[in-house]
Amino acid sequence: MNSIDLLIQNALVFDGNGDAPQVQDVAVHQGYIQDIGLGLKHHAKHTIDAQGLALMPGIIDSHTHYDAQITWDPYVNPSPALGVTTAIIGNCGFTIAPCKPADREITMRNLTQVEGMSLDVLRQGIDWDFETFPEYLQLLQRKGSAVNVAAYIGHSSVRTWVLGEQANKRAATADEVERMADIVRDAMAHGAIGFASSTSPAHNGEGGFPMPSRLASDEEMMALIKAMGEKGKGIYMVTKGGQMQVSFLEDMSAQSGRPVMIAALLHNSTNPTAVFKDLDAIAQANTRGRKVVGQVSCCPLTMDFTFESPYPVEGLQSWKPALGLTHDALIQKLSDSNFRNQVRSELGTTATFRLFNNEWDKVHVVETCQPQHANFEQRTIAELAKEHQKDPLDFA
Numbered sequence: 001m002n003s004i005d006l007l008i009q010n011a012l013v014f015d016g017n018g019d020a021p022q023v024q025d026v027a028v029h030q031g032y033i034q035d036i037g038l039g040l041k042h043h044a045k046h047t048i049d050a051q052g053l054a055l056m057p058g059i060i061d062s063h064t065h066y067d068a069q070i071t072w073d074p075y076v077n078p079s080p081a082l083g084v085t086t087a088i089i090g091n092c093g094f095t096i097a098p099c100k101p102a103d104r105e106i107t108m109r110n111l112t113q114v115e116g117m118s119l120d121v122l123r124q125g126i127d128w129d130f131e132t133f134p135e136y137l138q139l140l141q142r143k144g145s146a147v148n149v150a151a152y153i154g155h156s157s158v159r160t161w162v163l164g165e166q167a168n169k170r171a172a173t174a175d176e177v178e179r180m181a182d183i184v185r186d187a188m189a190h191g192a193i194g195f196a197s198s199t200s201p202a203h204n205g206e207g208g209f210p211m212p213s214r215l216a217s218d219e220e221m222m223a224l225i226k227a228m229g230e231k232g233k234g235i236y237m238v239t240k241g242g243q244m245q246v247s248f249l250e251d252m253s254a255q256s257g258r259p260v261m262i263a264a265l266l267h268n269s270t271n272p273t274a275v276f277k278d279l280d281a282i283a284q285a286n287t288r289g290r291k292v293v294g295q296v297s298c299c300p301l302t303m304d305f306t307f308e309s310p311y312p313v314e315g316l317q318s319w320k321p322a323l324g325l326t327h328d329a330l331i332q333k334l335s336d337s338n339f340r341n342q343v344r345s346e347l348g349t350t351a352t353f354r355l356f357n358n359e360w361d362k363v364h365v366v367e368t369c370q371p372q373h374a375n376f377e378q379r380t381i382a383e384l385a386k387e388h389q390k391d392p393l394d395f396a
Helices: 101-114 119-125 133-143 155-166 174-189 218-229 246-256 274-287 317-322 327-334 337-347 371-376 381-387
Strands: 002-013 022-029 032-037 042-049 059-061 084-089 148-154 194-198 235-239 260-263 292-294
Touching: 002 032, 101 119, 101 155, 133 148, 133 174, 148 155, 148 174, 155 174, 155 194, 174 194, 174 218, 194 218, 218 235, 218 246, 235 246, 246 260, 246 274, 246 292, 274 292, 317 327, 317 337, 327 337
Parallel strands: 002 042, 059 084, 084 148, 148 194, 194 235, 235 260, 260 292
Antiparallel strands: 002 022, 022 032
């Protein structure tokens, strides 16, 4: 009888390979699975009767934005409670490293806008005991975490380090691109798993300006991907806009010799075949020897928002005049019938990629600020608009 550290008995085992689950025992020793089967006979330091419970490999969450939170929350909530044992951070290139002290405020404000994070929480919570990407990884290692962490070097942060306040306003010079490439090389040498970027029109930062990576030329993007892959490792992760074609990303994979991971491949009710065309193009690219992977969601993409931070519509061209406005100025713009008509018109068109597609029956009022509107809560805008005999956009 072998001696082991842990024996889990009578668990419904999901092996992660897609096979049907089976009731089995699992023997673990020195951190490794030693045996799987029913009725295992081992002398174990610890035995767990898991009858009625499920057992599965830890989930690798390939798309998270814990870059800031993990500096103050070693438990990386809520991931462990959801079965996640490895979190990939830095997605879309929205990282907090590298970051010079002078750029901390704009970095936090960008995250507030693009990811809906609380500015007060970021200001109070982030441990800024780093500037460079290697120093950031060292900080995470010192602090430790409840889950394994793998980090991309982020395009927007790299761009901000080199271009400063111009990062979200103009193209980079050849010299600036080379300086960015050096940062990517250094990050890869110190443990980055790849390079992440975004070209999505939905990704806007402080004041409604596009996130810095959206200003990158094709030449800049290729230079940084090649810098990432010079040592034969690294993944290029990109949240692509509707105008970025899979064929272009296949070419990037071919030239760099590295895998490309494409997010976010979501269903679009105004153009329902678009996402399947992308998936078909990805499959075809892989038949030509590339390694191109699409990120899809296993559940609907939901988000909480207010009209002061209306993330689902910020990618609309017609919404641009409202970006960055607050309080009275925002109310005045939203009250402008011409502005609303332009938004309404755009929502009525077909789009390659759009987070919100005029589906007001999916927009629920969660909480109201004024007591007289409390009866709106837990109802859809479509339902309320019909009740009040108004167009949904006008009612909202």
